[in-house]
Amino acid sequence: MAGLADRLRGDGPDLDILGRRRLWYGLSLALLVLSLAGLLGRGLNLGVEFTGGSVFTFTSASATVERVREAAAGAIRGSGDGQVIVQRTGAHGWRVTTGLTSGDRQSDERVEHVRRAIAERLGLPPGEIGVQVIGASWGGRVTERAALGLAVLLAAVIGYLSFAFEWRMALAAVAALGHDLVVTAGVYAWTGFEVTPATLLGFLTILGYSLYDAVVVFDMIKEVTARLGSTGKMTYTQAANRALNATLVRSLNTTLVAILPVASILFIGTTLLGAGTLRDLSLALFVGMIVGTYSSLCVATPLLAALKEREPRYAALARRVAGRDRALAGAGRSAGPATTAHKRRKRQS
Amino acid sequence: MASPPKSPSRTRRGPGRILLVLPAIMLVMAAPIVQQRAFVPRYGLDLAGGTTVTLSPVTPDGSRPSRESLDQAVEIIRDRVNGSGISDAETVRSGDTIVVTVPGRGRQEVLELVGTTAELRFRQVLAVAPARADAAGAPTPSGTPAASARPAALPHPSGGPVPGPSPTAPASAGPRASPGAQRDDPLAGLDLTGIEPALVEEFRRVDCSARARGQGVPDDPGARIVACSQDGSSRYILDRAAVRGTDVRNATPAVDPATGEWYVSAEFTDAGAAAFARVTGRITGLPEPRNRLAVVLDGVVVSAPAIREPVVGGSARIGGDFTRESATRLARQLRYGALPLRFERGTVEEISSTLGADQLRGGLIAGGLGLLAVVGYAMLYYRGLGLVAVSGLVVAALLTYLSVALLSAYAGFRLSLPHIVGLIVSIGVTADSFIVYFERIRDGLRAGRPLHVAVETGWRRARRTILVADAVTLIAAVTLYLLAVGGVAGFAFAMGLTTLIDLAVVFLFTKPLLTVLARVRFFAEGHRLSGLGRPRRTAAGARPAPRGT
Numbered sequence: 001m002a003g004l005a006d007r008l009r010g011d012g013p014d015l016d017i018l019g020r021r022r023l024w025y026g027l028s029l030a031l032l033v034l035s036l037a038g039l040l041g042r043g044l045n046l047g048v049e050f051t052g053g054s055v056f057t058f059t060s061a062s063a064t065v066e067r068v069r070e071a072a073a074g075a076i077r078g079s080g081d082g083q084v085i086v087q088r089t090g091a092h093g094w095r096v097t098t099g100l101t102s103g104d105r106q107s108d109e110r111v112e113h114v115r116r117a118i119a120e121r122l123g124l125p126p127g128e129i130g131v132q133v134i135g136a137s138w139g140g141r142v143t144e145r146a147a148l149g150l151a152v153l154l155a156a157v158i159g160y161l162s163f164a165f166e167w168r169m170a171l172a173a174v175a176a177l178g179h180d181l182v183v184t185a186g187v188y189a190w191t192g193f194e195v196t197p198a199t200l201l202g203f204l205t206i207l208g209y210s211l212y213d214a215v216v217v218f219d220m221i222k223e224v225t226a227r228l229g230s231t232g233k234m235t236y237t238q239a240a241n242r243a244l245n246a247t248l249v250r251s252l253n254t255t256l257v258a259i260l261p262v263a264s265i266l267f268i269g270t271t272l273l274g275a276g277t278l279r280d281l282s283l284a285l286f287v288g289m290i291v292g293t294y295s296s297l298c299v300a301t302p303l304l305a306a307l308k309e310r311e312p313r314y315a316a317l318a319r320r321v322a323g324r325d326r327a328l329a330g331a332g333r334s335a336g337p338a339t340t341a342h343k344r345r346k347r348q349s
Numbered sequence: 350m351a352s353p354p355k356s357p358s359r360t361r362r363g364p365g366r367i368l369l370v371l372p373a374i375m376l377v378m379a380a381p382i383v384q385q386r387a388f389v390p391r392y393g394l395d396l397a398g399g400t401t402v403t404l405s406p407v408t409p410d411g412s413r414p415s416r417e418s419l420d421q422a423v424e425i426i427r428d429r430v431n432g433s434g435i436s437d438a439e440t441v442r443s444g445d446t447i448v449v450t451v452p453g454r455g456r457q458e459v460l461e462l463v464g465t466t467a468e469l470r471f472r473q474v475l476a477v478a479p480a481r482a483d484a485a486g487a488p489t490p491s492g493t494p495a496a497s498a499r500p501a502a503l504p505h506p507s508g509g510p511v512p513g514p515s516p517t518a519p520a521s522a523g524p525r526a527s528p529g530a531q532r533d534d535p536l537a538g539l540d541l542t543g544i545e546p547a548l549v550e551e552f553r554r555v556d557c558s559a560r561a562r563g564q565g566v567p568d569d570p571g572a573r574i575v576a577c578s579q580d581g582s583s584r585y586i587l588d589r590a591a592v593r594g595t596d597v598r599n600a601t602p603a604v605d606p607a608t609g610e611w612y613v614s615a616e617f618t619d620a621g622a623a624a625f626a627r628v629t630g631r632i633t634g635l636p637e638p639r640n641r642l643a644v645v646l647d648g649v650v651v652s653a654p655a656i657r658e659p660v661v662g663g664s665a666r667i668g669g670d671f672t673r674e675s676a677t678r679l680a681r682q683l684r685y686g687a688l689p690l691r692f693e694r695g696t697v698e699e700i701s702s703t704l705g706a707d708q709l710r711g712g713l714i715a716g717g718l719g720l721l722a723v724v725g726y727a728m729l730y731y732r733g734l735g736l737v738a739v740s741g742l743v744v745a746a747l748l749t750y751l752s753v754a755l756l757s758a759y760a761g762f763r764l765s766l767p768h769i770v771g772l773i774v775s776i777g778v779t780a781d782s783f784i785v786y787f788e789r790i791r792d793g794l795r796a797g798r799p800l801h802v803a804v805e806t807g808w809r810r811a812r813r814t815i816l817v818a819d820a821v822t823l824i825a826a827v828t829l830y831l832l833a834v835g836g837v838a839g840f841a842f843a844m845g846l847t848t849l850i851d852l853a854v855v856f857l858f859t860k861p862l863l864t865v866l867a868r869v870r871f872f873a874e875g876h877r878l879s880g881l882g883r884p885r886r887t888a889a890g891a892r893p894a895p896r897g898t
Binding site: 008022047057058059093110127128129130131132133134135137138141144146148149152153156157160161164169201204205207211212215216219220223247249250254256257258260262263264265267268269272277278281282285 | 393395403405446471518693694695698699700701703705707708710711713714715716718719720722723726727730766767772774776777778780781784785788792804813814817818820821822824825826828829832840844
């Protein structure tokens, strides 16, 4: 035991993360409420992939917003369909979103008409204008599949983690994951970032990532708490806190290493390419990874500890430790009941 | 329990030998790539430019279409697209959608091919001629499936082989006095009475040897049309549609027990049976070629058997030069018309080659930047160990490149933007395996173990973590891949691939390399720059660490 304790002490950080679990719960609760308020109040800014429509993309150094808008709006007015959104993407990139959808031969021709009109107006060959036409029901289909994917993924992961660890860990990990999803969606609602299929893909990836992170922390907790009952020096919560500290450096390193490439995609996607798969995906990942790291440390582990403390043997252990603490406090008169045994030992050494 | 190596000579050969495994694998992978000169992987349309059409099936009751009908639809669409002469087109099923990708083509053209759902029709043949004037003498029946060169239809009940009156296409092409003399006008001698001049003119002009023969352009069932045979050897003028695909209740391929020849047995609905009886009754007495009934699919004559007696039984036997495949295919086409399912277009995306090149460039720059950032961080934080991480990343990158090139050369894999994003994101996962392991080694060092022991004990613990964590990532990747729509599958594929590569690199490279390095003085003595500097406070942990595993 001494070897293990020393190893954990080492040069590693020593933060009482679980001791402040009320703070984290409060913070997460606030985040969740805020996110839900945003989702219900403001809603998500759904991209054209969900609402149906057509997108024309091209690069032109000489175009101006007015000219592009005029060209597109003029062509669409002719075919009797509303709104046009013109966006600049990257250095010379342009993106024109309209409500024209595909389907029959006639609407195909209308899309083609708009394309030719823009090309003519800006002096581009029509082939240089990319066109994406999204049917009205496509978004529903994508959402449906994503929801199905989410359900299957959760079931598979809960099953696997219950098998590899135990159900409490699976439950805590999945709860943290739900937290991540809601908070990330909340960030999207409040900032008004566009939600596209690529964003959904990012959300699903966050799941994998968030779980991965929790798994590494839980693995250490499992190791540290393996022989806990035999000594009675630490409660489960305190042991879990040590495990958390032991993996803290790794967690932060990992997050940083994972976020660096994502940030580079986000950077390139925003500056060089503008709107598109790269930006949407990396944005969702970027937000989700930060939230995910927070939750694996400050949500998953406290939840796990709370679940475990309800187990009779760990509850009994907690009572023993508390009794011992009181005795020690009475003898030493130096430590308040709130400090952990771990801290006290460190101070004494 | 960690036990220090007993005899250095015995263990030294182990890790060294394991280190040779990956180079060997890479050599094996590289050989076919070099041989094929397939150094650059093929790119998907979002990187190369082109048109992608995603079709979603629509069922009347909103239920999920069967896998079988989807696969058949894929096959039919593929036939249609490939048959039009577009090279390099790809039609695949992805989840329950069908994705058609055509590099470098205009939207309109592709849409005409896949967007329409043409119907199957039976039409009386009014005139037939070889495909081209100069081919008049010898259009030999080609061996293509469902060749209509030697058709013979029999009323179902009669069964048995009856020698067709028209053994070859040219002979059936109408009563021509002398083929040689008519070279300049292949239509001379044909009975064109009652046919509109405009149609005759179109008939004269149509060139069936050109591959684009108008597949996918819906033929108007209420009008007479000019059409070509599927193998491009004959052209036809056809009457208004007498029976449509919706009139066919069922069709099955069958083999004649007496002759061993394949034919297709078609069964009609009541209305279809009546219509079929009517048309066969009307044309059966007519002279060649007007006694022939063409089976037209997607505006192409699949088969045009001569009708020798009215078919009244509600079922017909369609004979011809069928093989098992062509009979099965025709039966399927009869059963389902053009497509077994109705589709609606989910998305149509045309990416200009400029945008594709931009996306590729952006993806590569982002990947390079991301890799550089990770390398920089690893070197700063882990110093000498960072070198191990960096070389591990390089090995992983090499393996990834080889896999992508190999898959591209042999498995039809096309690198697309979602793949690239998946690969870049995975840099983090790969690097994480090193971090987990390195942190464990440092833990061991803090506990006062010598490096070569810490490398082994740390591995034992890290291995489990890495396996469990990678398993979770793999579960996520497989789930996403199987349930994906559109680009998701590509991303998930990249994630799964790199996770497997990560495992290979950690087991076959990082671990054995560290075992070897642990004996090098620079690392073993904890040089300041090695990244393994022994922590300052080691007094407490200096005693042997008793711990059970």
